[in-house]
Amino acid sequence: MNELLAKVLEAHGGIERWSELTVVQATVVSGGDLFTIKGAPQDPAPREMTVWLHEEHASVLPFGAPDQKTDFTAGRVSIEKLEGRVVAERDEPRTSFAGHGLDTPWDPLDRAYFNGYALWTYLTTPFLLAMPGFTVTDIEPCREGDELWRGLRATFPQEIASHSTHQDFYFGPDHLLRRHDYHVDVAGGFAAAQYVYDTVEADGIFLPTKRRAFRRDSDGRPIPNQVMVSIDISNVRFS
Numbered sequence: 441m442n443e444l445l446a447k448v449l450e451a452h453g454g455i456e457r458w459s460e461l462t463v464v465q466a467t468v469v470s471g472g473d474l475f476t477i478k479g480a481p482q483d484p485a486p487r488e489m490t491v492w493l494h495e496e497h498a499s500v501l502p503f504g505a506p507d508q509k510t511d512f513t514a515g516r517v518s519i520e521k522l523e524g525r526v527v528a529e530r531d532e533p534r535t536s537f538a539g540h541g542l543d544t545p546w547d548p549l550d551r552a553y554f555n556g557y558a559l560w561t562y563l564t565t566p567f568l569l570a571m572p573g574f575t576v577t578d579i580e581p582c583r584e585g586d587e588l589w590r591g592l593r594a595t596f597p598q599e600i601a602s603h604s605t606h607q608d609f610y611f612g613p614d615h616l617l618r619r620h621d622y623h624v625d626v627a628g629g630f631a632a633a634q635y636v637y638d639t640v641e642a643d644g645i646f647l648p649t650k651r652r653a654f655r656r657d658s659d660g661r662p663i664p665n666q667v668m669v670s671i672d673i674s675n676v677r678f679s
Contacts, residue, residue, distance in 0.1 A: 442576050444590055444611070448566050451615035453645040458493070458567045461643070465490050466563065466676045468500070472653065472669040474627065479545040486674075491563045494571075496600055498556040504548055512556025514601040517549055534601060534626070542628040554626060557601040562651065562671070566609060566617060573597030582610055582619070589618050603632070617648060621656070624668075631656035632668060643678035 449455050468489045475482040490499045501509040503519060508527060511518045518529035530536060533553040546554070561568065569576050569592070579591040589610035596602050603622040610619040620634040633656050636648035653669040654662035 441570070442578070442592065444578060444592055444615075445566070445569055445576050447615045448592075448611055448617075449570060451611075451646065452566055452617075453641075455567065455570060457644045461493055461645070461678045463490060463492055464563050464642075464645075464676065464678045467674045468559065469672045469674075470670060472667050474624075474668040475551075477543055478551070478627070480548075480551050489559050489563070491560050493564055493567070496557070496560055498560040500552075500555055500559070503552060510552040510556060512552060512560070514557070514599060517553045517556060519548060519552060537626040540626060540628060542630055544628070550626070553601075558603070558669075559671075561602050562620075563647070565620070565647075568600075569594050569609070571600075573599065579608060584618070587612055587618075604629075616646060621660075630668075631660070633660075633662040634669075635662075640676065642676040645678055647673075647676065649673045649676070 466489050467486045469484055469486050471482045471484060488501045496514050498512045499509050503510045507522050508519055509522060511520055516529065516531050517533045519527045521527060528549055530549045533549060536550060568574065574597060575595045576592045579593045581588050581590045589612055591608055591610045593606060593608050596605050604625050608621040609617060612618045616639055617636050620636065623629045623631050632653045634651055634653035636651050638649045639646050640649050649672065651671040652667055654664065655666040655668055657663055
């Protein structure tokens with residue numbers, strides 16, 4: 441295993457503890473310019489996110505109505521009533537984003553797909569990097585203030601849905617996640633730099649509770665006044 445990745449996994453709770461767990465649930469409040477651009481502004485109501493840790497599967501409640509939730513996997517996304525009736529569904533949902541630009545409107549299933557893969561990625565980081573099919577390599581560190589953050593570039597396997605095939609993760613001197621860079625392929629491929637902070641411990645796992653994703657300029661620097669996505673996480677429970 442990559443030397444930095446091994447230290448990172450240990451700092452976030454350890455792979456042994458992670459392997460004992462199967463699901464994480466959390467309260468999530470999200471917002472940001474991206475949803476407005478997509479014609480689906482996010483209200484500030486808290487939602488309950490459920491993510492399966494060892495397979496790409498996620499669900500958020502409520503979605504679109506108090507008695508509705510989503511069900512996301514890489515190959516299918518659906519909106520369902522709580523009793524199980526399917527309201528809308530789409531197989532191979534990634535194909536629906538072909539030709540999308542940043543300002544292409546999203547329908548509810550597009551939004552459900554984005555929410556599913558993004559939150560699955562965030563709530564399983566950094567342990568997903570040790571899953572079969574992922575490869576990681578060291579990259580040049582970045583300096584933020586007085587700290588030097590070491591970096592890993594991850595290549596995602598084709599069967600895992602996420603922002604982009606190649607994503608960069610930066611870690612502080614304590615080996616905890618500080619920043620996550622990627623391109624949002626389902627929204628025209630714009631470059632994003634996501635800063636994370638307010639790390640907490642939940643059931644032996646350490647994870648950030650605040651995320652702010654900014655657009656990056658042509659030099660890779662975040663544009664401070666363009667918060668594309670904001671996520672606040674609370675009440676985290678692993679089981």
